[in-house]
Amino acid sequence: MEVRKGSSQDPNSAKYKLNQIAAKAYSDAQAAKERGEKVGWCASNFPVELPETLGIPVCYPENQAAGIAARGQGEKLCSIAEDEGYSNDICAYARISLAYAKIKDEPAQNMPMPDFMLCCNNICSCMTKWYENLSKELDIPLIMIDIPFNPDNEVSRDEIEYVKAQFLEAVRQLEEITGKKWSDERFREVMANSCRTSRAWLEATALAAARPSPFNGFDLLNHMAVMVTARGKPEAAEAMELLAREYRENIENGTSTFRAEEKYRIMFEGIACWPWLRVTSTGLKSRGINMVSTIYADAFGFIYDDFDGMIEAYCKVPNAINLETARDKRVRLCNNIGVDGLLVHTNRSCKLWSGFMPEMSRQIGEACGIPVVSFDGDQADPRNFSEAQYDTRVQGLTEIMASRKAGE
Amino acid sequence: MLTLGIDIGSTTAKCAVLEDGRDFRAVSLRDSGVGTDGPQAAFEGVLAELGVSRRDIDCVCATGYGRAAWQDADLRASELTCHCLGGVYVFPGLRTLIDIGGQDAKVISIDAGGSMAEFVMNDKCAAGTGRFLDVMAALLRCPVDSFAEAAARSKSPASISNTCTVFAESEVISQLAAGAAVEDVIAGVCRSVATRVGSLARRLDMREPVCMSGGVARNAAVREALSEYLQVPVLFDERAQLFGAMGAAIYAAKRKSKE
Numbered sequence: 001m002e003v004r005k006g007s008s009q010d011p012n013s014a015k016y017k018l019n020q021i022a023a024k025a026y027s028d029a030q031a032a033k034e035r036g037e038k039v040g041w042c043a044s045n046f047p048v049e050l051p052e053t054l055g056i057p058v059c060y061p062e063n064q065a066a067g068i069a070a071r072g073q074g075e076k077l078c079s080i081a082e083d084e085g086y087s088n089d090i091c092a093y094a095r096i097s098l099a100y101a102k103i104k105d106e107p108a109q110n111m112p113m114p115d116f117m118l119c120c121n122n123i124c125s126c127m128t129k130w131y132e133n134l135s136k137e138l139d140i141p142l143i144m145i146d147i148p149f150n151p152d153n154e155v156s157r158d159e160i161e162y163v164k165a166q167f168l169e170a171v172r173q174l175e176e177i178t179g180k181k182w183s184d185e186r187f188r189e190v191m192a193n194s195c196r197t198s199r200a201w202l203e204a205t206a207l208a209a210a211r212p213s214p215f216n217g218f219d220l221l222n223h224m225a226v227m228v229t230a231r232g233k234p235e236a237a238e239a240m241e242l243l244a245r246e247y248r249e250n251i252e253n254g255t256s257t258f259r260a261e262e263k264y265r266i267m268f269e270g271i272a273c274w275p276w277l278r279v280t281s282t283g284l285k286s287r288g289i290n291m292v293s294t295i296y297a298d299a300f301g302f303i304y305d306d307f308d309g310m311i312e313a314y315c316k317v318p319n320a321i322n323l324e325t326a327r328d329k330r331v332r333l334c335n336n337i338g339v340d341g342l343l344v345h346t347n348r349s350c351k352l353w354s355g356f357m358p359e360m361s362r363q364i365g366e367a368c369g370i371p372v373v374s375f376d377g378d379q380a381d382p383r384n385f386s387e388a389q390y391d392t393r394v395q396g397l398t399e400i401m402a403s404r405k406a407g408e
Numbered sequence: 409m410l411t412l413g414i415d416i417g418s419t420t421a422k423c424a425v426l427e428d429g430r431d432f433r434a435v436s437l438r439d440s441g442v443g444t445d446g447p448q449a450a451f452e453g454v455l456a457e458l459g460v461s462r463r464d465i466d467c468v469c470a471t472g473y474g475r476a477a478w479q480d481a482d483l484r485a486s487e488l489t490c491h492c493l494g495g496v497y498v499f500p501g502l503r504t505l506i507d508i509g510g511q512d513a514k515v516i517s518i519d520a521g522g523s524m525a526e527f528v529m530n531d532k533c534a535a536g537t538g539r540f541l542d543v544m545a546a547l548l549r550c551p552v553d554s555f556a557e558a559a560a561r562s563k564s565p566a567s568i569s570n571t572c573t574v575f576a577e578s579e580v581i582s583q584l585a586a587g588a589a590v591e592d593v594i595a596g597v598c599r600s601v602a603t604r605v606g607s608l609a610r611r612l613d614m615r616e617p618v619c620m621s622g623g624v625a626r627n628a629a630v631r632e633a634l635s636e637y638l639q640v641p642v643l644f645d646e647r648a649q650l651f652g653a654m655g656a657a658i659y660a661a662k663r664k665s666k667e
């Protein structure tokens with residue numbers, strides 16, 4: 001069988017390399033556990049630079065939950081958590097993770113059990129409770145960093161000092177738990193890798209501004225796993241740079257990984273609907289709609305020059321900023337990349353993202369002069385999605401975009 | 409030129425045949441929708457009424473939840489666009505259309521040129537849809553068609569939740585158990601639908617004139633409650649339930665004339 005250049009089977013392609021890195025993150029952690037090393041479970045917006053510098057293997061429950069959901073096991077694990085007494089209103093990532101901690105084996109995506117938990121509340125309050133519960137039930141230490149929601153537009157010196165003290169304390173705790181030692185030199189390396197990876201990632205995602213876009217936006221959802229779990233590693237930086245190169249080549253050659261005519265370009269808001277990924281992507285592709293932009297792309301691009309800069313970056317993650325700043329980030333993306341519409345996933349799992357979305361998306365629609373359409377779904381619980389409802393909404397959006405184009 | 413629109417909803421099937429993009433020649437409606445013989449019966453019914461066959465129809469456009477499964481369609485369009493076109497045909501200059509169907513509710517804002525500009529739809533709960541009224545009708549042992557008449561007799565409408573059909577059901581039961589008059593509960597149920605859908609409308613830049621379409625539009629109590637909630641007159645036409653099918657026929661005619 002001939003392997004298509006650039007496909008996930010081509011070992012020289014960025015896609016192949018990125019998939020390998022994402023898979024290796026799990027196998028490395030498993031191997032470390034088997035060697036008797038201490039392994040942590042880590043929140044996606046926790047400063048990964050800290051365990052990376054210390055050489056401590058960590059796994060990411062959100063990433064695992066997404067994998068389990070995408071492979072069709074979300075409902076099974078959600079139900080196990082619900083049988084335990086957890087409400088089905090709780091985030092499905094949390095339910096899946098809590099269930100996994102109970103059953104400790106899910107072939108869809110296994111990972112080693114933790115010896116400690118790393119959490120940061122710049123994500124949401126549900127995650128705080130989820131990690132606290134796990135720490136209690138598994139009787140392991142929890143390192144919790146408080147990064148307050150930022151109602152201001154800038155990060156103040158006071159906030160940086162407040163968070164810095166906690167970062168340093170987290171390093172001390174991690175040294176104590178694992179016996180490993182912090183090295184400033186190693187931190188500089190990790191920081192350089194992380195920034196290199198982020199820069200390449202932001203560059204690659206910004207190339208969607210080309211018409212047609214050199215890639216199908218759904219690619220980003222896969223590659224993001226590396227941004228979450230491995231951005232501090234040199235191989236991640238190399239693979240991301242390769243990805244950007246491939247996309248640039250696509251532009252030069254007039255090709256794209258979006259294998260349909262790009263009639264419309266949209267921004268997709270919210271986490272992917274993992275259990276229904278194929279349905280949601282086909283519903284767009286079959287109508288010639290390419291999802292060229294998502295705030296997700298921006299969310300994991302961390303660029304900074306020193307320890308304080310790193311803290312500032314974590315104080316400005318998309319979940320911890322005020323509505324106006326969050327809106328402006330998206331408006332900028334929409335304008336830079338050029339989109340004809342905004343499709344909002346009203347994610348029943350995520351109260352944080354979905355709660356402010358009706359107002360924010362209204363403001364984005366107004367600022368960019370684009371139609372906004374939302375659909376109900378869930379990032380990991382397949383029961384909160386209706387294919388027919390999705391289809392009608394996407395068709396409605398397509399018809400509005402078509403009539404606007406015809407009127408132009 | 410004859411074009412036919414078929415609107416296959418969750419509980420009904422409707423057809424309309426349009427001549428030369430201008431005049432409706434025949435319409436049909438059957439009280440059974442997706443997955444039944446209703447759509448076929450509505451289709452054959454409208455052709456029989458006109459005394460024509462499928463071959464005489466230049467273009468068939470299917471809409472509604474069953475649109476994808478209707479094999480005999482030349483075109484398909486969402487019920488959003490079709491209701492909008494049907495509404496504008498009946499009420500020229502229409503700017504907002506509120507459609508409450510069997511299992512969903514939608515509010516469409518229409519631009520000055522008669523095209524759909526924006527829309528919002530209900531979320532996953534049946535509250536605010538025809539299904540909600542059906543559930544309540546069964547509970548209250550009163551057909552939905554008699555709701556308006558009963559609600560008109562109400563002196564003090566009961567307060568019924570509009571956030572969840574199951575909550576509302578238990579509220580209705582406890583209101584009845586506490587001795588509330590049936591007409592007050594019915595009036596409360598109609599208000600519950602109206603406020604739920606009305607708040608969808610408020611999310612949009614709602615402009616007048618406003619009309620209602622879909623099966624629930626026939627219920628005057630819901631229409632009045634909606635008008636009161638939104639503080640605007642809500643227009644109604646006897647063909648409200650057929651707007652989707654009519655719009656589909658108009659859509660087909662527009663596409664044909666572009667060819």
Ligand code: SF4
Pocket residue numbers: 091092093094123124125126127271319349350351352353379
């Ligand atoms: S998906 Fe939303 S609710 Fe779940 S952990 Fe992430 S931010 Fe929190």
